[in-house]
Amino acid sequence: MADITAKLVKDLRDKTGAGMMDCKKALAESKGDIAKAIEWLRQKGIASAEKKSGRIAAEGAIGSYIHTGSRVGVLLELNCETDFVARGEIFQGLLKDVAMQVAACPNVEYVAVDDIPVNIVENEKSIEMGRDDLSGKPEQIKSKIVEGRIAKRLKELALVEQPFIRDSSITVEQLIKQVAGQIGENLRVRRFTRYTLGEGIEVKESDFAAEVASMSS
Numbered sequence: 001m002a003d004i005t006a007k008l009v010k011d012l013r014d015k016t017g018a019g020m021m022d023c024k025k026a027l028a029e030s031k032g033d034i035a036k037a038i039e040w041l042r043q044k045g046i047a048s049a050e051k052k053s054g055r056i057a058a059e060g061a062i063g064s065y066i067h068t069g070s071r072v073g074v075l076l077e078l079n080c081e082t083d084f085v086a087r088g089e090i091f092q093g094l095l096k097d098v099a100m101q102v103a104a105c106p107n108v109e110y111v112a113v114d115d116i117p118v119n120i121v122e123n124e125k126s127i128e129m130g131r132d133d134l135s136g137k138p139e140q141i142k143s144k145i146v147e148g149r150i151a152k153r154l155k156e157l158a159l160v161e162q163p164f165i166r167d168s169s170i171t172v173e174q175l176i177k178q179v180a181g182q183i184g185e186n187l188r189v190r191r192f193t194r195y196t197l198g199e200g201i202e203v204k205e206s207d208f209a210a211e212v213a214s215m216s217s
Helices: 006-016 020-029 034-052 089-104 118-129 139-157 172-183 208-216
Strands: 059-066 072-080 167-171 188-196
Touching (some): 006 020, 089 172, 089 188, 118 139
Antiparallel strands (some): 059 072, 072 188
16 A cells, blocks of 8 residues: 655645645545545546535625726626635635636537527427438438537536636536535536627618718818
């Protein structure tokens, strides 16, 4: 069995934010290999977060992110179970990361696939069913193709389904579960708003040369 030193435990704690006993166990399970211990804690975090997902998350915070150049801004509400956790560095870091994720994903409109209204889903289905590349195909095959395309399209609209911008090997949902496992509370993104400078404003196009000519006549 590998010698699990206090320094090794501290290094793992600094990298993951996990508790001391969890770090010791992870290192013991991985025979002192930090990379494998991080994977072990990640898996454990996701598993423990699942157990907490039914608990009420009524506390939390609203965070903001303004992208460089001040042309894109995001407001996002992230919920947890206690005010103490909401004030913590790990929670605040997650809040910032997820708000940044929204800024980086202009096509994302909903938190999760389940939040997408039925009329939006039906509209997407009608669009796909009418595509030229499906004409002439048997109805059963056509339906399966459309079902696959719709599932992909709906995931594109959902925040938690996106690859995390800092680590594309996990989704935003997996990231949230990992952090929930670290802090020991249920976490959920409740809502967000993305602002793009000038969005919705109708810009009147003018013929500058014609204006100058009319003024001089």
